[in-house]
Each structure stands twice: as C-alpha cells, then as structure tokens.
Amino acid sequence: xxxxxxxxxxxxxxxxxxxxxxxxxxxxxxxxxxxxxxxxxxxxxxxxxxxxxxxxxxxxxxxxxxxxxxxxxxxxxxxxxxxxxxxxxxxxxxxxxxxxxxxxxxxxxxxxxxxxxxxxxxxxxxxxxxxxxxxxxxxxxxxxxxxxxxxxxxxxxxxxxxxxxxxxxxxxxxxxxxxxxxxxxxxxxxxxxxxxxxxxxxxxxxxxxxxxxxxxxxxxxxxxxxxxxxxxxxxxxxxxxxxxxxxxxxxxxxxxxxxxxxxxxxxxxxxxxxxxxxxxxxxxxxxxxxxxxxxxxxxxxxxxxxxxxxxxxxxxxxxxxxxxxxxxxxxxxxxxxxxxxxxxxxxxxxxxxxxxxxxxxxxxxxxxxxxxxxxxxxxxxxxxxxxxxxxxxxxxxxxxxxxxxxxxxxxxxxxxxxxxxxxxxxxxxxxxxxxxxxxxxxxxxxxxxxxxxxxxxx
Numbered sequence: 001x002x003x004x005x006x007x008x009x010x011x012x013x014x015x016x017x018x019x020x021x022x023x024x025x026x027x028x029x030x031x032x033x034x035x036x037x038x039x040x041x042x043x044x045x046x047x048x049x050x051x052x053x054x055x056x057x058x059x060x061x062x063x064x065x066x067x068x069x070x071x072x073x074x075x076x077x078x079x080x081x082x083x084x085x086x087x088x089x090x091x092x093x094x095x096x097x098x099x100x101x102x103x104x105x106x107x108x109x110x111x112x113x114x115x116x117x118x119x120x121x122x123x124x125x126x127x128x129x130x131x132x133x134x135x136x137x138x139x140x141x142x143x144x145x146x147x148x149x150x151x152x153x154x155x156x157x158x159x160x161x162x163x164x165x166x167x168x169x170x171x172x173x174x175x176x177x178x179x180x181x182x183x184x185x186x187x188x189x190x191x192x193x194x195x196x197x198x199x200x201x202x203x204x205x206x207x208x209x210x211x212x213x214x215x216x217x218x219x220x221x222x223x224x225x226x227x228x229x230x231x232x233x234x235x236x237x238x239x240x241x242x243x244x245x246x247x248x249x250x251x252x253x254x255x256x257x258x259x260x261x262x263x264x265x266x267x268x269x270x271x272x273x274x275x276x277x278x279x280x281x282x283x284x285x286x287x288x289x290x291x292x293x294x295x296x297x298x299x300x301x302x303x304x305x306x307x308x309x310x311x312x313x314x315x316x317x318x319x320x321x322x323x324x325x326x327x328x329x330x331x332x333x334x335x336x337x338x339x340x341x342x343x344x345x346x347x348x349x350x351x352x353x354x355x356x357x358x359x360x361x362x363x364x365x366x367x368x369x370x371x372x373x374x375x376x377x378x379x380x381x382x383x384x385x386x387x388x389x390x391x392x393x394x395x396x397x398x399x400x401x402x403x404x405x406x407x408x409x410x411x412x413x414x415x416x417x418x419x420x421x422x423x424x425x426x427x428x429x430x431x432x433x434x435x436x437x438x439x440x441x442x443x444x445x446x447x448x449x450x451x452x453x454x455x456x457x458x
Contacts, residue, residue: 003029004119005046009039009053009065010081015104019052019111026112036060040068048076049122050115055082055089063096070097075129077122079114081106144177144184145328148318149427154181154310161308162188167260169305170283172312175360178283179243181312186239191279194238197231202244210252211268213242214259220269230267232259232276239279245305246286246297253298260304280305315357315364320423322353325361329368330380339372344380351382355392415450418443422452 006023010016011034020030031048033039036059039051051069053062062080069076080093083104090101099121100114146152161168162185170178179198186196204212211221215230231240248256259265264275282305291297315322326344334341344352357363371384382390418436425431433443447453 003027004049004122005029005031006050006052006115007039007042007048008032009034009036009051009057009062011035011054011057015054015106019106022108022111023115026115028115036064039065043069043073043076047073050118051076051078052115053078053080055080055084063093066093066096066098075122075126077118077125079118144180145324146318146321147324147426148313148321148423150313150318151321154312157308157310158185158188161185163190165279166307167279167305168281168308168310169288170281170310170312171288172285173314173360174285175362176312176314177361178312179241181310182239182241182281182283185281186241186279189239189279191238195235196239196241197235198241198243199231200243202247206247206249206252209248210255213252214255214265214267215270216268217270217272220267224269228267230265232265232278233274235278236276237278239281242280242282244284245282246284246288246291250298253301257298257301257304260301315360318423319353320420322357322364323349325364326352326368329365330372333369333372337369337372340378341372341375341380342378345382348380348382348385351385351389351392355389411450414446415452418446418450419452422447 006028008016008019008023008030010019010032013034016032016034020032023030031042033042034057036057039053042048043051051065053065055062062078062082066078066080069078077099078097079100079102080098081102081104082089093101099118102110102114144151144155146155158181168182168185170181172178182198183196186192199213201209211224211228211230213230213232215228215233216224218224218226245256255265259276260280263277264273266273288297288302288306292299292302323344326349330341330344333339352364352367359366367386367389368380370386371380375381375384377384418432421432421436422429425435429443429447430440433440436443444453
C-alpha cells in the first residue's frame with residue numbers, strides 16, 4: 001500500500017528533523033519545511049494526507065495554514081502543535097477545523113496515536129468524496145438519455161432553474177423518470193453537497209404521512225414511543241422530493257403550504273417550531289388542475305408549488321429515444337447479470353418502437369432485462385420480447401378498414417413517419433427533406449397540415 005504523505009511545518013530545525021525521522025520510522029512518508037511560504041508551495045505541488053504545523057512561524061502561523069487548507073485542500077487534515085498551549089488557542093484551532101491540538105514537548109505515544117486517528121479520518125473523507133462524486137456522475141443531467149426535442153427543452157429549463165431555490169412541480173405519467181430528473185436537479189444545484197430525500201407520498205398511509213414528513217413527539221399518537229425526526233428536517237440544507245403529492249390529505253396540504261411559504265413547521269403533537277432550509281421538488285402523475293376543480297387539492301397550494309412546471313412526455317411521444325434507452329439498458333443489464341450480448345437487432349428495435357409503452361421507461365427497462373436473461377443468442381431478437389409487444393407489432397403492420405378515404409387513411413402513418421424523420425434529424429427541415437427525398441416546401445406544407453411547424457428547428 002502507498003504510504004500516507006505527511007507535511008511537517010516547524011521553524012525549529014531540531015524539532016522538524018526529529019518529527020520527520022520519527023514518523024518515517026513509523027512507516028509514513030514525510031516532508032519537512034520551516035516556513036509558511038514553503039508550506040504553501042509544497043501543498044500546491046503535491047497532495048498530503050496530513051499536515052502537522054507549529055503555530056508560530058516567522059512569516060505566518062499555523063492558524064493561517066489551517067484556514068487555507070480548509071478552503072483549498074479539503075481532503076487534507078491538520079494537527080496543530082505549539083510550545084505555548086492555552087485552552088483558548090486549542091478551542092480556536094478545533095473551531096477552525098483542526099483535527100487535533102498537541103503541546104510541546106511532544107510525547108511519542110500521543111503523537112503516533114493522533115497521527116493514526118488523523119490519517120484514518122482523512123481516508124474516510126477521501127472515500128466519502130469519491131462516493132459523492134460517483135453519485136453526482138450517476139445522477140447528472142448528462143446521464144439522462146434522450147435526443148427528443150421535448151426533452152431538450154426540459155434540459156434547458158433545468159439548466160436555468162437548478163441553481164435557484166424555487167419550487168419545481170413535475171407532471172407526467174408514472175414511469176417517465178421523474179425521480180431521476182429530481183436527483184439530476186439536486187446534483188446540478190448548489191445544494192449537491194446536502195442530502196437528497198425522496199418520499200413516495202402515495203406509498204405511505206394517510207395517517208402516517210404527516211408524521212413521516214414532519215416527525216412527531218413521543219406520545220402524540222398510539223405507537224409513538226419516542227420522538228421522531230421527519231423527512232423535512234432530514235433534508236435541511238438539501239432537497240426533498242415529494243412524489244405523488246396529489247395523495248396528500250387536506251390537513252397535510254395546509255402544513256405543506258406553510259413550510260413552502262415560511263420554511264417552518266411543528267412535528268405532530270409538538271409545540272416546538274423548526275425552521276428548515278430545504279429545496280422542494282414535487283411530482284404528480286395526476287392532473288392537479290382537475291384535482292383543484294374537484295376540491296381534492298387546495299388551489300392556493302397548487303399555485304404555490306406550480307412556480308416552475310416540468311411536464312415529462314410519455315415514452316410513446318418520444319419514440320426516437322427507444323433505441324437509445326434500449327441499448328443503454330442492455331449494456332447495464334449485461335454487466336449486472338454477467339451476460340454477453342452484442343446488441344439488439346433492427347427487427348427487435350422496430351417491435352419496440354411500434355409498442356405503445358403504457359408503463360413508459362420503467363416498462364422498457366423491465367423488457368430489456370427480461371430479454372437479457374432469457375435470450376440464448378448474442379443479439380436480442382423479436383422472439384425475445386413479451387407476447388404483448390410482438391402482438392402490438394403484428395397488429396400495427398395489419399391495416400384495418402375504418403371507413404375513411406384513402407387520403408385520410410394515409411395521413412396518420414405519414415404524420416408519424418415525418419415525426420420520426422424530423423426527430424432523427426434534430427428537427428432540421430432541410431436535412432429531413434433531403435432524407436425523405438422531397439423538397440423543403442413540400443415538407444413545410446405537410447408539417448403545417450399536421451400542426452408540426454412550430455416544433456421544428458430552423
């Protein structure tokens with residue numbers, strides 16, 4: 001294993017050499033410097049796990065180094081040493097972020113114990129930073145796969161509002177990726193280092209949802225054997241994602257309105273008021289305007305949460321994304337289940353694109369996982385698909401007489417094919433016309449006829 005690297009800063013050459021020699025013998029790689037300026041130069045040249053610094057130096061002090069390390073080198077921990085130790089200076093050092101504070105003369109056993117603990121702390125910090133970086137990459141906006149123009153507009157909207165604290169309401173059918181998008185908003189924001197808390201309101205009984213969100217005091221109801229912290233408090237400094245918000249009771253809606261407006265709430269059965277700094281993202285697969293008109297959802301709450309609205313389209317409205325998503329899921333499940341698949345045949349992709357996808361992206365993900373597990377060939381073929389997808393594909397290829405004129409009957413497939421061509425060419429009309437082997441004017445007339453002219457990119 002690589003030796004932990006330690007930077008030792010002391011203007012007393014005897015102490016500096018002694019500390020370097022002792023820690024080298026203990027298995028550490030040490031570098032010794034005698035001034036504030038030299039310490040900064042070394043820190044900026046190479047990473048150190050630990051800095052051991054004297055307080056008093058001719059051109060600065062250990063507290064200055066401590067402040068710079070906390071700001072510029074957060075993965076490095078620091079131990080302060082001094083020959084003139086006081087309780088006040090020790091408290092100040094700890095407040096500024098020092099891991100430990102030792103006074104001279106330094107006892108070998110105390111030093112080695114402090115170093116071991118500090119190195120362990122540094123390794124935990126590094127591990128946490130790596131894990132956080134992996135999470136940010138996993139849930140970044142760039143990992144949401146789409147070439148659909150509707151999703152491109154949503155991505156632009158997220159870029160514009162992610163850094164703000166404004167409330168966001170996401171709508172759309174179940175399975176369209178609202179949870180993944182909420183995480184992308186969080187990791188795109190300045191709250192990325194804070195917690196992300198997800199609550200599926202529809203999965204929690206109405207009687208317990210208020211307690212789940214806001215916590216409760218001991219004895220506030222049967223079974224409340226102790227105080228409980230709610231999700232809003234757990235999300236303090238970060239983001240809370242409330243899915244299926246339409247299932248909230250009228251009483252809970254009142255509390256939600258208050259916490260959105262005033263950032264304050266009381267746990268169930270408690271008079272203590274908590275103030276939180278939490279960004280709220282909500283989602284609903286039900287039309288909330290309809291719920292408002294039916295008296296099931298508060299109008300004032302609806303307008304309070306509908307500051308920025310994101311409407312996620314169902315998968316059957318972004319058919320061009322099906323091949324991208326299918327191949328992405330294929331790669332993931334091949335790795336997850338240790339299966340070797342070279343790809344998905346064109347015929348299988350065609351079957352997938354002809355299916356209506358009532359379960360949206362989640363259903364497509366399940367279909368690809370099933371195919372990876374059951375397919376015996378190197379490529380995923382139509383016969384590896386569930387019967388409902390094969391039946392839908394066969395049905396779509398069999399024309400049925402609907403009592404329409406030939407011209408009217410041809411409109412629907414022509415419109416769908418033009419949309420597919422536009423999506424494949426990023427809604428560029430010139431490139432689409434060339435691909436369809438028609439002139440631009442003919443394409444424009446057809447787009448105008450089918451109500452597509454406003455969606456194209458010039």
